[in-house]
Amino acid sequence: MSGVKYYDLRHVTGQVTHIDIDNGVVESAGTSFFNKAVLRVLNGTGWGVIQIDNFTPCTGKKFDDLIESAQKLAGITEEVVELGDVLHGILPVPPMKEDPRSVSIEEKSSLLAEIEEAARHPLVTNRRANYVERTEQVRFMDSSANEYSYEICRSGFNVLAVASRNGNVQMGYEREHTIHGFDLRHQQESGKKAAEIAVALLDAGAVKGGKMRAVLDPELAGVFAHEAVGHASEGDLIHEGSSVLKGKTGEKIGNEILTIVDDPTLSEFGFDPVDAEGTAVKRTEIIRRGIVNAFLHDRESLAAVGNGIAGHARAMPGEPPLVRMSNTFIENGDATEAEIFAECKNGIFLKGSRGGQVDPGRGIFQFNAEYGYLVENGECTKMIRDVSLSGEILVTLHKITLCGNDRKMSAGYCGKGGQSVPVSDGAPHVLLLDAVVGGSGVD
């Protein structure tokens, strides 16, 4: 292993149990298994990486041969990669109230069926409920003799209701995902709510696009924090030069009431006990009182860029780590919900999220609400559907003028570089001035 500056190995085994119920029919239910590893080696230049399915831990010559193959691969790289100095360490995985693995699949299936059944309504043409439970056993080791292992189980459900009337088709969608254990009990309300929203949307109007005041609910404001700020603060993007936040450390880019944080230590869906390169995780204030404070880093981007905190490397099993968010949120302010609506006066109130996307180099983001209401004289009136917002990172953050005191986190998944990792986003209710709203309504 001569010439090896660094190596690490991350081996993940586990199983996924799923149940899919579609209009009362159990389409599929069962368990699948995976076993994946990724070995990364730094020689004199860049990374040589070997991804191995069905990995058998090995030592001695067999392991040395793997390192040598990765070294050879690294021979085609040109950039000299340096790794920043970091603290190592692992947090305990929060205990589960009820381990899903102790519940039989028959019971899970009948509980899920109750949620799906609760979405029954004369105008609902399709009800679909999914349960997924994923257990990962993670083992990490590196060339500096750091070794960690942990097990984490994430589980949850989605329920979809599709309502239809005279060719008008609308949907309501509810989901709950958690690291805190089995959560299928007493959740029929979610099915009912999905149906109610789908049916109500049949009578909702399309909003006319343009600039207006918008109140964002905690879920949507969380997605805003994720898309508008989180991605652009990822150290690998800053390093590449594809983020408008590059070189902006210490600059005021938003209203001083705005503090945006990524915190992998929080016991939320994006919790990480240790990052994917063995670095201890730490709360990172990306924006503090409107000022660019700290970027999210892995060891490579910490060394290359600085001005931030490492411990944000994450990876899907068998994939090389990337700089990722974990639990991203806007900190509470001191406004009440009533004050926010009063200040909005006339505009729109947007709830829920169908996701979003950002071009961090251009500094432009887009995200979409599940539904909303017109706000007239501080009161929610007519329901509206299919509303998107877009904005420019360096402009929009100045336009958040009120933050509520009711922060709530929502679980989801985030995609980057072909990898999807569990995250949570959250915020209190916020008021956004001059929101650029896209809707298909016309005069």
Add this chain to the structure above:
Amino acid sequence: MRWWVAVEWIEELIREGQKSVDEIEAFYVEGTSVSADLKQKKVNLATTSMDCGLGIRTIHKGRIGSSSTNDPHKWRDCLAAAVASGKFATPQTWHGLPEPVLLSSSSLSFDPALVCDPEIARDLVRQMLEGAAEHPADITAGSASLSVSSVTLANSHGIRYEDHQSGVSLSLEAIHRQSTGYEFDYSSYIGDVDPHNVGERAAFYACKSADGKDIPTGDYPVVLSPLAYAELLSNVFIPALNGRSVHSGRSRLATLLGESIADPLIQMYDDPLLPRASGSTRWDGEGTPTRRIDFIRDGVLENFAYDLKTAYRYDKKTTGSAVRGGFGGLPAIGHHNFIVDGQRGNIFDERVVYIHNVVGAHTANPMSGEFSVEISNAFWMEDGGFEEPVRSAMMSGNVFDMHKNIAGLSKESRTIGSLILPSIKLNKQRIIGK
């Protein structure tokens, strides 16, 4: 097929499974890939992967069970999990897995000349960088990868099919001041990609989009590039052609069979037998021989896509549309090479807004078809020439309704993943300025 090489453990798996269930099917994929990834202009990361995956499906008295693993040595555990999973499934009408038929053994999407060599990946990256050097943009990231895989399908009716696939994938990202450009290429055949062009186009879009002007809100003649069109089609329109969505009440097209749902010039079909196309295959993900399926002919909706499970349940015939997602993936309804065609013409005969890409198409409403997305790399275009760039705006509409008002299709088509699409012209498309 004649080049079936008996894989002993798969034969044993089939035999073992038949002891406890009526029918069994095993799908096994094994592959390798290499890639070279750029950080700015230098290769920073070289990767090789060795992938494998096994998916098992069992059918017993109409109950379908399934499981997967990427540890083929543990096929017995996987088989036990599949059999157990079948016990929880609701029984359905089932008329059997396919019987073997004699199919040509030549692969439609395998290039014997494609070798997974890291030096070749690095060379492809260098050619992209040479292309990008034609414009003064900075390179931020990029990648070239090469892959080969073999796919094996076996079932208890005697199907023993094997196929080989290969792929080369290129992408480059560029930035010029605060303007970004992205381009990519993919093919099964190494000679069919153009790395120089990928680099040149990425840098071109970054440079040409800089210093854009605002556009007032209004309805404009718009041309959507194949890439922008693919985003809207794949997130909204194509899922609505899925037989399962149709019969379970999740498709707006469910009741419209035989009706005109698009401009008469529009043809939409899946051609799984197109030579050299990356989605081409002679048999689908559960062994049904593939054939062309016409979804829309002259604007009229003619067919939906089915796999065996959905076809048996709703008394239809499978269209050979089962596809497998990834390594060890289970079959689901999809397509092989989804093509939009029709009479081609000059769609640049007036001044139009040309939209190269969109941001956020996955947030469109897949049921109603409503979308509002941010546009990117948009330009005013005259006689096909790029003129003034549009800085930032949103585009809103309805993907289904949009197809009734397609004013023309470009002469050229482009492959975007498994879609082969022209640029489309829309006469009155709503754009929301800022």
